Amino acid sequence: QVQLVESGGGLVQAGGSLKLSCAASGRVLNSNAMGWYRQAPGKQRELVAAIDSVGSTNYADSVKGRFTISRDNAKNTVYLQMNSLKPEDTAVYYCYILVTSVSWGQGTQVTVSS
Numbered sequence: 253q254v255q256l257v258e259s260g261g262g263l264v265q266a267g268g269s270l271k272l273s274c275a276a277s278g279r280v281l282n283s284n285a286m287g288w289y290r291q292a293p294g295k296q297r298e299l300v301a302a303i304d305s306v307g308s309t310n311y312a313d314s315v316k317g318r319f320t321i322s323r324d325n326a327k328n329t330v331y332l333q334m335n336s337l338k339p340e341d342t343a344v345y346y347c348y349i350l351v352t353s354v355s356w357g358q359g360t361q362v363t364v365s366s
Contacts, residue, residue, distance in 0.1 A: 254278040290343035
């Protein structure tokens with residue numbers, strides 16, 4: 253069983269920055285992908301960024317050039333550095349980890365004011 257604990261969300265003005273963290277514990281050996289989804293009110297959950305075990309990354313077009321995903325395998329932690337935030341980035345952000353199945357974090361609110 254895998255547990256994920258997220259931190260780093262909050263309220264920020266447009267143009268500002270936030271860094272999200274997500275620490276995994278439990279049966280996380282040989283984890284494959286880790287990453288972040290987000291869900292805004294009234295919208296479907298969408299992939300924001302993902303990173304595999306060797307560091308290859310994938311980003312949604314809407315965040316390319318502004319967000320950076322990274323991971324520390326020794327700490328089983330994934331990070332999302334978010335710069336140049338826009339009001340449309342407002343959402344609940346969920347981290348995930350893929351081991352033998354996908355596990356999700358509880359979500360952290362990011363609110364960007366205009």
